[in-house]
Amino acid sequence: MTTYIKRHTLQTRLTHGISVVCILLLTISGLFVFVPALNNMLPSEVTFAMRMGHRVIGVLLVLAVMISAITAPKGVGHLFKNYFAKWDKDDKTFMKRFLPYMLMPKKVHMPDQHEVKSGQRVADGVLFLAGFMICGSGVVLMLGTAPFSLAISADVMIIMRLLHDIAFLMLAVFGIAHIFLGAGLFQPYRRMRKVMFGNGLISESDALYHWGHWAREELDKGEKVVEIDDEKK
Amino acid sequence: MADYAIYLDTSKCTGCKGCQVACKCWNQLPSPLGKNVNKPTGSYQSPMDLNGDTRLIVTFKETDTDQKWGVNWSIGRRSCMHCTNAGCVAVCSSGALYKDPNTGFVSVDESKCVGCEYCASACPFDVPRFHGSQNKINKCTACMDRISNGKTPSINEDKGETETQFNKPACVHTCPAGALDFGPRSEMIAKAHERVDFLKIRELNPATQASVYGENELDGLHVITVLKYPVDTYGLPANPSVNPVTNLLDWAKPVTGLAAAATVLGLGVSFLMGIGYKRGDLHYDPQKHETIDRNTGEVVWRADGSVDSHDKAASKNKKGGE
CATH class of the missing domain: 3.30.70.20 (Alpha-Beta Plaits)
Structure with a gap:
């Protein structure tokens, strides 16, 4: 028997999954539309279709996240409570050791963490901010051009374009790092992919390694603890 | 011309x-x-x-x-x-x-x-x-x-x-x-x-x-x-x-490309440094309020603070916590 803790609900995993698919498609379509070298590889009709697809997928992403947030206000509250929680000594130590740990994981060891690591708070905070920026500016850019062609001033359109580009830069850097860690490519983070893309459960050992304070709290309470027979599994 | x-x-x-x-x-x-x-x-x-x-x-x-x-x-x-x-x-x-x-x-x-x-x-x-x-x-x-x-x-x-x-x-x-x-x-x-x-x-x-x-x-x-x-x-x-912002846009694509490449490069180094990393098999006992390493049976964390080598025990690498 192996002890697991429920970390992510089905709704969280679905929202994350839809977001991942949308962001991948948005990145591909965005690069092919906005990078001339890629754009010129395809007929303009195809890039036009990609540009239109970029808008449709962007709207789907915004809708998916908004619907998920509206239908689970407690979850959103819990999320923000964790993200804005006061930093303790372990949180600060985690941040101090983060870069050395990433480069020398066998020598540098991390302290226990709460439900959301301090590093997660910073990185996800940037992803949230960039997400808001890119979605907001994208909506304005969409409304200011055909077929909507609302009377949005040229200056606003240019600033929105810059915000879109800056947000993409932030998403590119932090998104790549998020994938590296979240997909478990980094050896100490192996098996992490299954937590968000699997059944939402994390093994007791992995939970204690990554979020020691949180894991012990949940194991003490027992509400989210699941015992699974690995042989049957 | x-x-x-x-x-x-x-x-x-x-x-x-x-x-x-x-x-x-x-x-x-x-x-x-x-x-x-x-x-x-x-x-x-x-x-x-x-x-x-x-x-x-x-x-x-x-x-x-x-x-x-x-x-x-x-x-x-x-x-x-x-x-x-x-x-x-x-x-x-x-x-x-x-x-x-x-x-x-x-x-x-x-x-x-x-x-x-x-x-x-x-x-x-x-x-x-x-x-x-x-x-x-x-x-x-x-x-x-x-x-x-x-x-x-x-x-x-x-x-x-x-x-x-x-x-x-x-x-x-x-x-x-x-x-x-x-x-x-x-x-x-x-x-x-x-x-x-x-x-x-x-x-x-x-x-x-x-x-x-x-x-x-x-x-x-x-x-x-x-x-x-x-x-x-x-x-x-x-x-x-x-609009001066227009000139900034000229920089956006190359800067993003460089930043993404630098991130991939840095994470590539991190990946290489992480190869072979070993981790302990940790188990927490809610009754005793202590964490043990199943492989060694060693107590690595205790609620009363008498043992707190959890971070080192979690890593089983030669130059690590053992």
């Missing part, structure tokens, strides 16, 4: 709209043919602004003469100014808009245009227009298809001899009043100054605001205009400038 320019002398323009029609004919841009499709506006200017099928319009503005009769009628041209510092080229996402290296004109490769319309928001003259049904941007190309296709013989009336010239843009070719011309930019600027001097001395009061427009604006336009009246009479900005 030196920079070339289109020359316009507004003091010679008769407002015949021949250039407007020639532009439409050469570029196969249709006009609405229905009865009363263009609403009456009280102006000779028609249409009132550029649109997806109209790259060039002759502008008309009437102003009072302070007399009992007549008007001051300033006739101008509204089309791409072919800026040296072209904001539209800087923001073009697909590379469809480009500066022709041989002439300096800003032209369009429609096969590359994705219709994002960012050029429209970056143009200080508000020129590019979206062609809805084609999903392309539409603007003056300086008839690059004409002028890039060799030279044709023409008669130089002043010298009375035949010489070869670059093919002219359709608008210039058709101008019956000699208000439009085409040639090396430096020659067009010299011609414009000569004309302004003439206007000030011979025709108008020396205090008149006749001027050359396009010599220095935006690092030099490739449409050199002799303005008979003050610049605002023609609806042109006195000091056109490209």
Whole structure:
């Protein structure tokens, strides 16, 4: 028997999954539309279709996240409570050791963490901010051009374009790092992919390694603890 | 090849709209043919602004003469100014808009245009227009298809001899009043100054605001205009400038590419350093409030604080916590 803790609900995993698919498609379509070298590889009709697809997928992403947030206000509250929680000594130590740990994981060891690591708070905070920026500016850019062609001033359109580009830069850097860690490519983070893309459960050992304070709290309470027979599994 | 320019002398323009029609004919841009499709506006200017099928319009503005009769009628041209510092080229996402290296004109490769319309928001003259049904941007190309296709013989009336010239843009070719011309930019600027001097001395009061427009604006336009009246009479900005944000956009793509590459490189090093990492099999006992390593049976964390080697025990690497 192996002890697991429920970390992510089905709704969280679905929202994350839809977001991942949308962001991948948005990145591909965005690069092919906005990078001339890629754009010129395809007929303009195809890039036009990609540009239109970029808008449709962007709207789907915004809708998916908004619907998920509206239908689970407690979850959103819990999320923000964790993200804005006061930093303790372990949180600060985690941040101090983060870069050395990433480069020398066998020598540098991390302290226990709460439900959301301090590093997660910073990185996800940037992803949230960039997400808001890119979605907001994208909506304005969409409304200011055909077929909507609302009377949005040229200056606003240019600033929105810059915000879109800056947000993409932030998403590119932090998104790549998020994938590296979240997909478990980094050896100490192996098996992490299954937590968000699997059944939402994390093994007791992995939970204690990554979020020691949180894991012990949940194991003490027992509400989210699941015992699974690995042989049957 | 030196920079070339289109020359316009507004003091010679008769407002015949021949250039407007020639532009439409050469570029196969249709006009609405229905009865009363263009609403009456009280102006000779028609249409009132550029649109997806109209790259060039002759502008008309009437102003009072302070007399009992007549008007001051300033006739101008509204089309791409072919800026040296072209904001539209800087923001073009697909590379469809480009500066022709041989002439300096800003032209369009429609096969590359994705219709994002960012050029429209970056143009200080508000020129590019979206062609809805084609999903392309539409603007003056300086008839690059004409002028890039060799030279044709023409008669130089002043010298009375035949010489070869670059093919002219359709608008210039058709101008019956000699208000439009085409040639090396430096020659067009010299011609414009000569004309302004003439206007000030011979025709108008020396205090008149006749001027050359396009010599220095935006690092030099490739449409050199002799303005008979003050610049605002023609609806042109006195000091056109490209939004500074436009120049920042030029940096966005390479900076993002470099940042992404640096991130991948850094994480690649991290990946290599993590290969072979071993982790302990941890188990927490809620009754005893302590964490043990199943592999060794060692207590690595205890709630009372007597043992707290959890972070080291979690890592089972040689140089790590063991």
